[in-house]
Amino acid sequence: MKPFLLYEHHTFQHQIQTHDQVLMQDLQLEPLLRTMAQHDHYIYKTTMKIILHTETNVNTLHYRQQIIKDGLKNPDFFTNIYSIASEIVAESEIYQATMKPNYYMTVPIREKFKTAITLLEVILTKLKDLRRLGKLNIHHCKSKGLTSLFNKLDKRYPDELLSETNAHLQLLQQMGEEVHLKIGARIGDGLKGSDFIIRDLLAQPPLSFRKKKLKSSGVSMFPNGLNEIKETVFHKILGIVKRFVDECLDFCKLLRFETGFYVGCLHLHHVLTKRGFEISFPVPESDSERTLFYNDLYDPVLAIHTGIQPVVNDLQADKSVQFVITGANQGGKSTLLRSIGLAQLMMQCGLFVPATFYRANLCDRIFTHFTREEDMHMISGKLDEELLRLDQIMDDITPRSVLLLNEPFSSTTEREGSLIARDILSACYEVKLKVFIVTHFYELAKWAYMKKAEHAVFLSPERAYSGKRTFKLTYGEPESTSYGEDLFHHIIEKTHD
Template sequence: MDIPKRPSLLYKDDIHREQVYVLEGNIVKDLGIDDIDYMFRNTDRNAFNCMKLLSVMQTSGENIAYRSEILEDFMQNKSVRQCAANILMKLIALKNEYGVKTFRFDETHKDILWKFSVMQSYVKCIKEIREILEDCKNDVKSEGLQNFIKYIDDIYRSESYKFIVEKLPEHQKAIDNMKGITVGINMNKLLEPTEAMILTFEPKPFKKRSFLSDFFQTKDNAEEILKKSQFYSLAKVSKSGIEAAFLKDLGEVIRMGLEKVAELLDEYFTSGIEELLEYDLEIDFYMAGYHLVDRAQEMGIPMTRPEVADKEERICEIENTCDISLAVRMRKENSKLSRPGDVIVKNDVAMNDQGRIFIITGPNQGGKTTYTRAIGMAQVLFQAGLYVPGTKAKMSPVDKLFTHFPKEEERRVDEGRLGEELRELSGMMDSVTRYSMVLLNESLSSTSAYDSLVICANLMKAFRSIGLRVVFSTHLHELAYEIDNINSEVEGSSTVIGLVSQIKKIEENGKIKHVSTYKIIPAVTDGKSYAYDIAYKYGMAYEQLMERFFSHDNKRKNGEK
């Protein structure tokens, strides 16, 4: 066959199919990736597999750029999106016909007829897709879509395709001429049928009590005799052994009559159709990528196409980013909040030579976890070849991504929470490289402050020596005071820096309160968690508790409910 090799819209070549890192389920959960499933969706039939592609991180910057360029064609050209939508309609029609078989696999002639019908649809589909692409091919800039357009055109112009187009009508005519069969029956002296054989195929179906008329002298005589002759449905009556054998032989004869059709189909059928149908998911992926951006922007979240930096740079620089999963959750909790992105505080990320290990401290509920999750989500979207939340971004791919977030789960009987955490972190260290990213959220908070400080300081030193990109959100303010010592005591290409969740002072009812701004900025921690202000916010400050008690107590004494 001269059918060209199929170019993928997801992988630049076969080598890049292997350059991936599959995220574990706990990472998907920690980063809230499943929260965006309704945003990253085009058709329901491919929604699950599109989300699954997010967890298969591309580790090659070249392939990330390949995808990003294709998506940009979708983002910038309505004509490309319209062509894609029309192509998806053609592909699903072909997929529906290809995916339906209502017969047993041993019914060979039915298999041939089914394949023949699908092949007719395939030929039509290629022709129609080629015509659709005429409307947008001049707008296409990406290598991937240009390869796709050329692939469809090469198939259409190939000798194999032309041969199929030429032969299908001939074989259709042969099939149409198989409307009936002439059967020869031998009888014994008692006029009992003893043998039967198929003689010819007939181009027209037989009519009731007319096909034996020629065997009798007059029409009236024939009609009188043939009143006893009836048509019987072979599909509805039970079959005796001889009848079953005869019908099996009939099936074999029909199969032999279709042999030339079978030879044509066997050469072109499976590979050509299945390869074409792979574009259903691939095109849907980019349509979902477009909808993700469109829906995020409708929610007030800025989205940008990240510049792909070399993996050796090991950078993650994003301006005005936020946690897109937070916006989704806010909208679910308050249906009237149509644009949660407008109220979510945006933050910058500057992970580069000036600092690759972030130790984030600050007040409780100050946005530390949200900031950590936002970086992880952006990295996942970036390595899928998609836009990321923000107004500008430049990012290097990571070869692996690890998270360590608090979770409720059964622990091994021989260890407590600390032992479990240490075991998990130790296992992580067996897999990381200098190109990996690690996101830690309140890790090692189950032991004493001193023990936690010693362990965390050692962990940060190891991360620095290896050269990792790390975000560590922690209440351990003392660790932030050790940053200079960590940087000076060990050599490494990842500088440790401190970030804090910024607070502001406001006066309320004559009292000074500290309120989180949710801005994460490079700074030295003041060592305060501002737990009082959080307690006060929820009515759990000491004076509030006592005020509630006395109020309730007075009501009780006065007999009030």
């Protein structure tokens, strides 16, 4: 049995992608993950794996959105399921260490048996708690994921199973203390005994027979053989208990993993909304479409960090595949690029997004190529490294991916950088690969603009009537003069004031 809270019919398969680290760094995922984790390291690792996975099935995303919506109505329910699963996993530590193959041989069988029985008792209690929790809360839930999870629990661990196993539990605990069992047997090939089957755990031979035989040869024979038999019996029963315990542990590990993700989502929701930042559930479109609409999109990392509402942006871009963002330094370009990347990632794990409205096509994966600050200072020899990074991206990228380029080739001259970037933009445009490029290369932007490509969008910083910069980005032709000039004036004026 699997919880299936992330997918309706299968479990999450984690694959480490070569680009993961770059994406973490470029989009500044870490502060976002820390907010989701709220000091729970396990949740941190879990959400990281799931966010980086970029799920591409629309139905799966709706499936997760429904579950999050249920969670928002009743956050404690989720937290409790997560705790129960975590407790079972934590309690199993000694058991798992004992059962490790290299350690296994050194532990006496009876000790292993007792460890397993002890854990079995814990599991049976916790399973009861879990089912009680379900009975109390499930009628408030609308999501398919949660209702079918508790249906499955009711079926796999019904009341009669829990009570019947309790009876067995007592018997097994007793057996751990003292042995009184009966084994049936037949005569096999070559007079070797065969079909040895445990008949009863608590058994006595018929009284008359016992009295008669006590004095004859039937009793107290072969001590070595006796030990062998007892050990084999313990192994056999341990095998059955272990199968039940292991199955349950596997389930709990998955349950912990999957609910851990949702608990992380609820944490993030709490942090964002308590400060009044708006969120909404995005509308994912098929990956064969090319579409992007958003209202009041902001950078959640900036919001969490500063605690005040960052600049918000709007966009309506149907069928567009090329987004060229130009303009002054400190104009909010990188922030916008990151917001788009983050919103896309959040949508593709089933999360809500930092915007009042967000609709976009799904992508296979997101690739980022950012010029990092340290690169800016080291001009020579860095082009090689930049090309190598792009080369690695090209190994994995597909036409249904999203590529975010932030000031590419600034390690070389505007002329050379523009020429290289032109080839990349043309190639991507032809195969309909969605590219967002932030560049200060006027030559490149001008070339792109002059092509009057149908599915290209040009964004540059909005200027308020006052001439003051708003950090908003709107549609506009690339301009050759950089706002660096007026930034300079602004700062110089201020310092001169």
